[in-house]
Structures are given as structure tokens and as C-alpha cells.
Amino acid sequence: xxxxxxxxxxxxxxxxxxxxxxxxxxxxxxxxxxxxxxxxxxxxxxxxxxxxxxxxxxxxxxxxxxxxxxxxxxxxxxxxxxxxxxxxxxxxxxxxxxxxxxxxxxxxxxxxxxxxxxxxxxxxxxxxxxxxxxxxxxxxxxxxxxxxxxxxxxxxxxxxxxxxxxxxxxxxxxxxxxxxxxxxxxxxxxxxxxxxxxxxxxxxxxxxxxxxxxxxxxxxxxxxxxxxxxxxxxxxxxxxxxxxxxxxxxxxxxxxxxxxxxxxxxxxxxxxxxxxxxxxxxxxxxxxxxxxxxxxxxxxxxxxxxxxxxxxxxxxxxxxxxxxxxxxxxxxxxxxxxxxxxxxxxxxxxxxxxxxxxxxxxxxxxxxxxxxxxxxxxxxxxxxxxxxxxxxxxxxxxxxxxxxxxxxxxxxxxxxxxxxxxxxxxxxxxxxxxxxx
Numbered sequence: 001x002x003x004x005x006x007x008x009x010x011x012x013x014x015x016x017x018x019x020x021x022x023x024x025x026x027x028x029x030x031x032x033x034x035x036x037x038x039x040x041x042x043x044x045x046x047x048x049x050x051x052x053x054x055x056x057x058x059x060x061x062x063x064x065x066x067x068x069x070x071x072x073x074x075x076x077x078x079x080x081x082x083x084x085x086x087x088x089x090x091x092x093x094x095x096x097x098x099x100x101x102x103x104x105x106x107x108x109x110x111x112x113x114x115x116x117x118x119x120x121x122x123x124x125x126x127x128x129x130x131x132x133x134x135x136x137x138x139x140x141x142x143x144x145x146x147x148x149x150x151x152x153x154x155x156x157x158x159x160x161x162x163x164x165x166x167x168x169x170x171x172x173x174x175x176x177x178x179x180x181x182x183x184x185x186x187x188x189x190x191x192x193x194x195x196x197x198x199x200x201x202x203x204x205x206x207x208x209x210x211x212x213x214x215x216x217x218x219x220x221x222x223x224x225x226x227x228x229x230x231x232x233x234x235x236x237x238x239x240x241x242x243x244x245x246x247x248x249x250x251x252x253x254x255x256x257x258x259x260x261x262x263x264x265x266x267x268x269x270x271x272x273x274x275x276x277x278x279x280x281x282x283x284x285x286x287x288x289x290x291x292x293x294x295x296x297x298x299x300x301x302x303x304x305x306x307x308x309x310x311x312x313x314x315x316x317x318x319x320x321x322x323x324x325x326x327x328x329x330x331x332x333x334x335x336x337x338x339x340x341x342x343x344x345x346x347x348x349x350x351x352x353x354x355x356x357x358x359x360x361x362x363x364x365x366x367x368x369x370x371x372x373x374x375x376x377x378x379x380x381x382x383x384x385x386x387x388x389x390x391x392x393x394x395x396x397x398x399x400x401x402x403x404x405x406x407x408x409x410x411x412x413x414x415x416x417x418x419x420x421x422x423x424x425x426x427x428x429x430x431x432x433x434x435x436x437x
Contacts, residue, residue, distance in 0.1 A: 010098035013062040044072035069107035092118040136166040154180040158190035162197030174205035187213035200227030207233040216241025224261035260288040267296030275302040287316030298326040317354035324358040331365035405434025
């Protein structure tokens with residue numbers, strides 16, 4: 001056991017249990033060290049005898065929780081009896097992180113069920129520390145309990161959905177808020193937090209409820225949201241209110257400074273007739289607008305390889321990423337010579353990393369010797385992640401159907417990458433390619 005271990009952390013108690021089983025001395029600063037050692041002793045009779053004393057020392061209750069999953073049945077059952085007697089709301093709140101962490105291990109269900117039973121008698125104020133616990137499993141547990149016990153008002157649920165970083169909590173609280181507020185018809189208390197939330201799930205829930213609240217016109221302001229799910233909800237609400245999202249998108253895309261969300265939104269609900277409107281935005285000064293325009297062309301399936309190729313050198317990584325995705329289905333039509341040039345530059349006259357990554361993705365999609373040639377080239381790339389990617393491709397490479405056996409270039413490329421193989425594997429690769437190993 002590391003003397004610097006913070007036993008205030010739930011995981012530290014599990015580590016302490018493991019450590020004391022093999023070296024029976026407790027770290028300095030731990031209350032009741034002799035009793036802690038006995039609770040973790042390798043002899044089950046010693047652990048069982050120590051349990052009765054442990055409940056008289058609340059600081060060691062975490063080790064009683066650990067013993068509730070003991071591999072010796074007598075120790076396990078005695079620990080469960082004592083924990084059931086000792087656990088009240090206050091100790092349940094304090095031990096909840098450990099119990100829920102422990103519940104993911106074998107025989108941990110008892111403590112979770114006991115915790116659930118105890119905390120159902122708690123007030124919203126008593127549970128408050130658990131709503132903001134760093135551990136998302138704890139937050140999920142307490143929010144589920146709060147929803148089932150109706151401990152939070154619709155406004156509190158909406159704020160939780162907007163505030164929490166965990167998607168499970170976001171969905172749970174947003175749905176619960178909408179169900180609760182639908183019974184009263186008073187939507188103002190939930191609309192503010194949901195519509196102003198940073199996370200898209202909460203915003204989408206807020207936009208959806210605008211229809212029930214009789215305010216579909218407010219959804220138009222979310223048609224160009226940065227999130228696709230929010231845009232989809234906004235389009236539904238606007239249509240239900242008699243509006244035309246497509247007309248709005250077209251008007252916004254003809255403006256001098258269209259929002260990026262409006263550009264991709266046009267592709268999401270438009271047709272191929274809107275392709276030229278998107279092509280007109282490809283040279284836009286804003287990188288975000290350019291990227292969404294290219295992504296929109298991919299969504300509409302109107303990719304023109306010749307017009308798309310220059311975008312592989314765009315200074316914005318997002319644009320190159322979208323152009324690469326758009327060209328991947330047509331990778332065989334992309335000339336491999338210029339792409340190889342982008343991989344083979346010498347430092348410092350090397351192409352930007354995002355350009356090299358895009359070129360490698362397209363060459364990798366070509367397969368065959370083109371894939372091997374590109375992978376061997378990036379083995380000298382200045383970027384470690386791209387080098388590692390190239391190594392994986394080389395190690396997995398096999399001759400494909402239609403390749404002529406005995407290609408000398410294959411032997412030369414594998415020879416350059418021989419450090420990635422054992423002698424046996426390298427000979428086998430050469431043999432598979434029709435070359436002498």
C-alpha cells in the first residue's frame with residue numbers, strides 16, 4: 001500500500017484491501033491501523049472477528065462494504081448483517097461512491113440493493129452531494145432514484161439535463177422534465193434551461209417541447225444549430241407549425257455570411273437541385289462554412305472528383321477531412337501520384353499533417369500495392385500517430401486478388417519495412433507475394 005494513497009477515494013479502499021492481504025501493515029495516517037489490517041487479513045476467521053469491532057469505528061465502514069463481497073461465505077454474510085444495521089441515509093450518501101464502484105465487481109449487488117433501499121428515504125437536500133459527484137455512475141444512480149421518487153421539480157430536472165456531462169443523465173432528466181411539465185402545462189420553467197443548454201440532447205428536448213408549448217415559431221432559431229439532432233427536431237417543429245425549413249435554409253445560404261449549421265441543414269432536407277448552391281459556398285472565407293458545404297455535397301451524393309481534388313490541400317483540417325470522406329467511395333478515381341507527393345516531402349518542407357492524413361486515407365482505400373507503397377512511405381513521417389498507422393497497415397498487408405506475383409517493388413517495400421517483422425514472418429510475406437524469401 002502506497003503511503004500517499006488517498007483513502008478518501010473509493011478505489012483506494014479496494015487497493016488497500018489487496019495490499020494488506022499480502023503485506024500486513026497499514027499506511028501512516030489511517031485510523032485504527034491494526035483493525036484495518038485484521039479486516040483485510042488472509043485468514044477468514046481473523047476478518048470475521050474484526051468485523052464486529054469495525055462497525056464501532058465509522059471510518060472503517062468502507063472495509064465492511066468490501067467484506068460484503070468476501071470470498072468466504074461466513075465473512076460475507078456477517079459483513080452484510082452489520083452493514084444493514086449501520087447504514088443510514090448519512091452513511092449511505094458518504095459510502096455511495098464506494099458501494100457503486102464495488103457493485104461492478106462480483107457479489108456486489110447486495111450493497112447496491114441496500115443502498116437503494118436506504119436512500120429512498122432521503123430528502124432532496126440529503127442527496128444533494130451525490131447529484132454533483134465526479135463519478136458518473138453515482139450521478140446516474142441518484143438521478144434515477146430522484147426521478148422515481150419525484151424528488152426534483154421539472155425546473156430542477158431541466159437544469160440537471162442541461163448541466164450534466166453524462167448523456168444518460170441528460171436523457172433521463174430531460175425526458176422526466178418533459179413528462180412532469182406536460183401534466184401542468186407550465187413550460188416556461190423548463191424551456192429556458194433546456195434551450196440554453198450546451199449539450200445537444202437537452203437542446204433537442206427543449207426544441208421538441210416548443211410544439212406542445214404552442215411556440216413553434218421559436219424553433220426556427222434552431223434550424224441552423226451546430227448539432228444535427230437539434231436541427232432535425234427544429235425542422236419537425238417548424239413543419240408542424242406550418243413553416244418551410246427548406247426555404248429558410250436556401251435563403252440563409254444565399255446570404256453573405258451563412259451559419260455553418262444552415263449550410264449542412266440545406267443538404268439534410270434539400271435535394272440535388274441544391275448542389276450548386278453548396279458548390280458556391282466551397283470557396284467561402286469561413287473554414288466552417290467550407291467544411292459544411294463539402295459535407296453537404298457528400299450528403300447529397302453529388303461529389304465531383306475533379307472539383308473536389310483541390311480541397312485536399314485546404315489550410316483548414318475540417319475541410320480536408322470532409323473532402324477526404326467525400327472522395328473515399330471514389331478513391332480509385334483519385335490520381336495516386338499527387339497524393340504520394342504529399343506523403344514524401346522532407347522536413348521542414350513537409351505538407352501539413354491534416355493534408356498528409358487525408359492523402360494517406362485515400363491511398364489506403366486504394367488497396368493493393370498502392371496501399372503498401374503509401375504505408376511504407378509514412379514510416380518516416382514526422383508525426384508519431386501517422387507512423388503507427390502506417391506500421392499497422394504494413395503488418396496487415398497481403399497481396400490482393402488480381403495482383404501479379406513476383407512484383408519486385410513489393411519485395412523492395414517489404415525490405416524497407418523489415419524491422420516490423422520477424423525473419424519468419426517476412427519470408428512468409430515474400431512467399432505470399434510470389435517472391436523468394
